[in-house]
Amino acid sequence: xxxxxxxxxxxxxxxxxxxxxxxxxxxxxxxxxxxxxxxxxxxxxxxxxxxxxxxxxxxxxxxxxxxxxxxxxxxxxxxxxxxxxxxxxxxxxxxxxxxxxxxxxxxxxxxxxxxxxxxxxxxxxxxxxxxxxxxxxxxxxxxxxxxxxxxxxxxxxxxxxxxxxxxxxxxxxxxxxxxxxxxxxxxxxxxxxxxxxxxxxxxxxxxxxxxxxxxxxxxxxxxxxxxxxxxxxxxxxxxxxxxxxxxxxxxxxxxxxxxxxxxxxxxxxxxxxxxxxxxxxxxxxxxxxxxxxxxxxxxxxxxxxxxxxxxxxxxxxxxxxxxxxxxxxxxxxxxxxxxxxxxxxxxxxxxxxxxxxxxxxxxxxxxxxxxxxxxxxxxxxxxxxxxxxxxxxxxxxxxxxxxxxxxxxxxxxxxxxxxxxxxxxxxxxxxxxxxxxxxxxxxxxxxxxxxxxxxxxxxxxxxxxxxxxxxxxxxxxxxxxxxxxxxxxxxxxxxxx
Amino acid sequence: xxxxxxxxxxxxxxxxxxxxxxxxxxxxxxxxxxxxxxxxxxxxxxxxxxxxxxxxxxxxxxxxxxxxxxxxxxxxxxxxxxxxxxxxxxxxxxxxxxxxxxxxxxxxxxxxxxxxxxxxxxxxxxxxxxxxxxxxxxxxxxxxxxxxxxxxxxxxxxxxxxxxxxxxxxxxxxxxxxxxxxxxxxxxxxxxxxxxxxxxxxxxxxxxxxxxxxxxxxxxxxxxxxxxxxxxxxxxxxxxxxxxxxxxxxxxxxxxx
Numbered sequence: 092x093x094x095x096x097x098x099x100x101x102x103x104x105x106x107x108x109x110x111x112x113x114x115x116x117x118x119x120x121x122x123x124x125x126x127x128x129x130x131x132x133x134x135x136x137x138x139x140x141x142x143x144x145x146x147x148x149x150x151x152x153x154x155x156x157x158x159x160x161x162x163x164x165x166x167x168x169x170x171x172x173x174x175x176x177x178x179x180x181x182x183x184x185x186x187x188x189x190x191x192x193x194x195x196x197x198x199x200x201x202x203x204x205x206x207x208x209x210x211x212x213x214x215x216x217x218x219x220x221x222x223x224x225x226x227x228x229x230x231x232x233x234x235x236x237x238x239x240x241x242x243x244x245x246x247x248x249x250x251x252x253x254x255x256x257x258x259x260x261x262x263x264x265x266x267x268x269x270x271x272x273x274x275x276x277x278x279x280x281x282x283x284x285x286x287x288x289x290x291x292x293x294x295x296x297x298x299x300x301x302x303x304x305x306x307x308x309x310x311x312x313x314x315x316x317x318x319x320x321x322x323x324x325x326x327x328x329x330x331x332x333x334x335x336x337x338x339x340x341x342x343x344x345x346x347x348x349x350x351x352x353x354x355x356x357x358x359x360x361x362x363x364x365x366x367x368x369x370x371x372x373x374x375x376x377x378x379x380x381x382x383x384x385x386x387x388x389x390x391x392x393x394x395x396x397x398x399x400x401x402x403x404x405x406x407x408x409x410x411x412x413x414x415x416x417x418x419x420x421x422x423x424x425x426x427x428x429x430x431x432x433x434x435x436x437x438x439x440x441x442x443x444x445x446x447x448x449x450x451x452x453x454x455x456x457x458x459x460x461x462x463x464x465x466x467x468x469x470x471x472x473x474x475x476x477x478x479x480x481x482x483x484x485x486x487x488x489x490x491x492x493x494x495x496x497x498x499x500x501x502x503x504x505x506x507x508x509x510x511x512x513x514x515x516x517x518x519x520x521x522x523x524x525x526x527x528x529x530x531x532x533x534x535x536x537x538x539x540x541x542x543x544x545x546x547x548x549x550x551x552x553x554x555x556x557x558x559x560x561x562x563x564x565x566x567x568x569x570x571x572x573x574x575x576x577x578x579x580x581x582x583x584x585x586x587x588x
Numbered sequence: 589x590x591x592x593x594x595x596x597x598x599x600x601x602x603x604x605x606x607x608x609x610x611x612x613x614x615x616x617x618x619x620x621x622x623x624x625x626x627x628x629x630x631x632x633x634x635x636x637x638x639x640x641x642x643x644x645x646x647x648x649x650x651x652x653x654x655x656x657x658x659x660x661x662x663x664x665x666x667x668x669x670x671x672x673x674x675x676x677x678x679x680x681x682x683x684x685x686x687x688x689x690x691x692x693x694x695x696x697x698x699x700x701x702x703x704x705x706x707x708x709x710x711x712x713x714x715x716x717x718x719x720x721x722x723x724x725x726x727x728x729x730x731x732x733x734x735x736x737x738x739x740x741x742x743x744x745x746x747x748x749x750x751x752x753x754x755x756x757x758x759x760x761x762x763x764x765x766x767x768x769x770x771x772x773x774x775x776x777x778x779x780x781x782x783x784x785x786x787x788x789x790x791x792x793x794x795x796x797x798x799x800x801x802x803x804x805x806x807x808x809x810x811x812x813x814x815x816x817x818x819x820x821x822x823x824x825x826x827x828x829x830x831x832x833x834x835x836x837x838x839x840x841x842x843x844x845x
Contacts, residue, residue, distance in 0.1 A: 100684035101718035118703030118744075491699040494660065495760070496688020496716040499680060581687075582661040 100498055108504040116509055122481065123513060129477040130517025130561055131524065133470035138525030138557035140466045144459045145549050146533040146541055153544040154435040161428065163343075164350040168317050170337070171308055174301035177294045178243050184214035193338040200336040201300025202293055210293050213286040216274070217244055220282070235263055245294075248287045257283055304335035311335075318358075321351035356413060356421060361386055363409035372405035393422035434537050471564055478510060478568035482576070489576045490584040502577040506569055514565030518558040526554060606672075607768060607800050608634040608657045613666035615652050615823075626652040628823040629666065634802060636767075639794045639813060642804040644820035651772065653820060654804040658691055658770040659683060671767070688716050692761025692799075696773035698753040700745040706732060706756045707741040713763045724763075731759035735789055751782035758789055762799075769793065771803040775810075787813055 116123050175183075175194075183194040199207055221244030224232060251257045261276060274282075311331040312320055320328045321344075332339055363369050364385055374381040377392045393399050399419040406413060489502055533541040576584045613630040616623050626649045634640050634657070644650040655661040656668055659675045668675045670686070678686065687693075700709050707728050714724035732738045735755040737748075745753050754774060761769055771790065775783035791813045794801045803810060811817060811831065819826040 098682065098685050099679075100681045100688060101716065103716070103718075107715070114708075115703045487699065488701060491695075491701065492712075493684070494687055494693045494699075495713045496684045496764075498684050498716075501716075580661045582655045 100496060102498065103501055105504065108501060109508050112505040112508040112512070115505070116512060126477045126481045127513050127517040127520070129473050130513060130565055131521035133473040133564075134518045134521030134557055134561035135525035135528070136466045136521075137463070137470045137560060138522045138554055139529045140459075140463045140525075141553040141557055142526050142529035142550055143532055144463065145546055145553055146529065146544075147537070148459070149544045149546050150533065150537050150541050151435050154431040154540060158428070158431050158435055160346070161350070164318070164321070164347060164354060167321075167347060170301075171305060171317055174298040174305070177245055177291075177298075180294050180297055181214055181217070181245050181290075184211060185218040197301075197336055197338045198297045201304060202296040203300065204293065204296070210290060213282065213290045216278075216282050216286065217248060217290070219274075220244065220248070220279070235260060245287075245291070248283055249291060251283050252288070300336070304337065307335045308332060308337075318351045318354050321347050322355050323348075353421070353424065356417060357386065359411040359413060360389075360406075360418075360421070363406050363411045363413075364389065366409050368408050369406055372408070373402065376401045376405055390422045390425045393418055395419075430538060430540060434540055467560065470560065474561065474564040475568040478565055479572055482506065482569055482572040486576050486584050489573070490581040493577070493581040493584065499577040503570070503573055506573040507566060510565045510569035511562065514562040517565070518561035521561060522554050522558050525557065526550070604635040604638075606633050607636045607670065608632075608802070609669040609672075610653075610657065611667045611669070613653070613656055613668065614664045615649075615656065615661070616664040625823050627656070627663070630823070630825055632818065632825055632828075634800065637794075637798045637800055638815040639791070639801045640803065641810045641814040641817040642802065642820060643806075643817055644826075648820045649823040650804050650820045652823075654770065654772055654802070657802065658693060658768075659686060660693075684716075688713055689764040690767050692764075692766040692769045694754070694757050694761050694769065694771040694774050696776045698745070698750070698757045698777075700753055700756055700760075702745055705742045705744055706737065706748070706759075709745070709756055710760045710763050713760060717764050719764075727763065728759070731762055732756070734762075735759045749782075750778050751785065754778060754782075754786050755789070758786070758793075762793065762797075767800060769799050769801045771801065771805070773805055773807075774803065775805065775807045783807060784809060 180194075180198065183191040183198070195207060204210070224235065224244065224247070227235070251260055257280065261279070265276075308331055312328065329339065329344055364373075370381050370384045373379070373384050373389060377384075377389070377398075379388055379392065389402065393402055396415065396419060399415040399422070402418050403413065403415040406418075492502060493499075530541075610630050610632045613627050613632075614625065615627040616625050618624060628649075630649075630653060632653075642650055642654060652661070656663055657670075659668065659670065659678075662676070670690070675683070675686075693699075701712065704712070707725065710728040710731055711721075711724040714727065715721075719727070729738060729741060732741050732755075735758050737752050737755050737759075740748060740752060743752075745756070748756070754777075769790070774790065775786055778786060787807070787809060790801055790803065793799050803814070811834070814831055816828055816830055817834070818828045
């Protein structure tokens, strides 16, 4: 007679496991809250870093762009008074941005050549060679370039014009032998001997063409101030520019006119502020000392319509015709420019380097990437520790369940579900907390500028990533100790405690 | 038949079916120089339906032996046969099946699941066995009534005394009608009176349901109840006594208490 026949144990449905783990969790709410809080903090840290990184990057980028826009007038005036330097022309040939493309169109007109293609090819080759020279060790570079100014690759290339000089340069270059130069030596010889002279000739042609264009504009405008011309809505001036070959668009003219008007207003104000009468009147009104009165002091003082009225009254003896509304607008513009400067200058990583647009959510600069990496590690360690603690203190429970006939898969499932639920709740709480803190910090640091450039889609992906990281870490960190405990014989699991 | 334990009389072995048999059972903790032996080659036989007390001082290997015959721990060497089935040959799933339906466990520290009520605790092994919730609930209530705490079915372990928790544990161990009830120091954490009540319940289960009860204990009152007693010392079985042979000794011990 045999009473005990060993058979396969019944498998429980996932639903039953989920219900059992929920029962357990609701009972151990206090304990769970600690684990969930640690999870939430870890995810909050990570999502804070990502969100703040995204907002600050895009805000600073936008501020930089806006500031660059402010410089448009200066750039344009320069181009109307003197031709571009050879290095500027070369840089514009190799640059991919929109402005450089417009410049190239102008050069094409001025140089009177049919096609830019050959010139662009030479410029690209020369640029690649310049990059190669720049990455060589300093001492090697010094030997190669001698007392040449090494910033200008064009100057260097032109100095190699004589065959003897080129031979000795190549000899030194090959002796370094560290990194092979782009292209073959043959190609390089061809570049220096025929390409560079061609390019140099072309550049001279461009410069001459530009000089002619400048002369045409100047004769047409009869020596009038460029700013005044731009500020007026003269269609004649626009066509004069176009006839001379300067590239322009209607939007650019609108912008230039606005900028020119602002510049003229500032000039008027600056002029008015040199008059004693005005200075004393303003000093009495504003409480500033008379010697301190200048644009930088007066404009920040104009913070309300009332003060603008006062300032306009004080300025009236100078007869510059600036209204209170214009003064207030000037003050507001100055405040905005100052804010933009602050934002564009403050870099997340501490270095005031120029930002390039992000490509994807995690393509930050090195400093931000490092911070996010560290916060990820903090997150991982925190979560792993919390889960490990919450599992190890329950080894007895695991052992008991196994004594009562629980399969390993069942034990795994209930702990996995629990970790998943904790990960979801903690991750969500952390996400909200982290995003909130990041928005608060951005608002404190960038003011209202922060809210003009919120990359919603990227913030969503970043938040989702942080949440999923929390979830995956919670599940992963819980699974390994449970697997360890579930595999053991019940008594071995009990002894682990 | 199989090899006989030296302390078992041939007549008894022949007449009664064996439910747990150990063959040269060894358990070693650690390896090499630092290895310590908890069991040094134990041969033993436990018969169907008997009440076996396992006695011995702490560190004698009593608990280790207990865990081995309950398939709760794996031996370093030797074999455990439960109803002639070698435990080592069973898969994890078959082991779970065995622990779920054929063996009931009672621990010194009750080991109830803290977040479940008394009834839910009793229902756990039935849930694992795939019993329907309605049946499990009905049988669970019956068992709680049997151990005398039917009125506290919805209390959690933390709200119950040690004795009450141990009663729940007994009800839980009986939920799938096991063949064997393994008790590890069931009365050690209880006061004198409660301990006596728990022992009485165990005796009742053994007599009325024919469940084999194996009980590791320090409690000498158990000697009055059990059929046989196994003395474990230094990882070996010192001797096995029939209760009728040691009646006078027990009487004297009882008198001392």
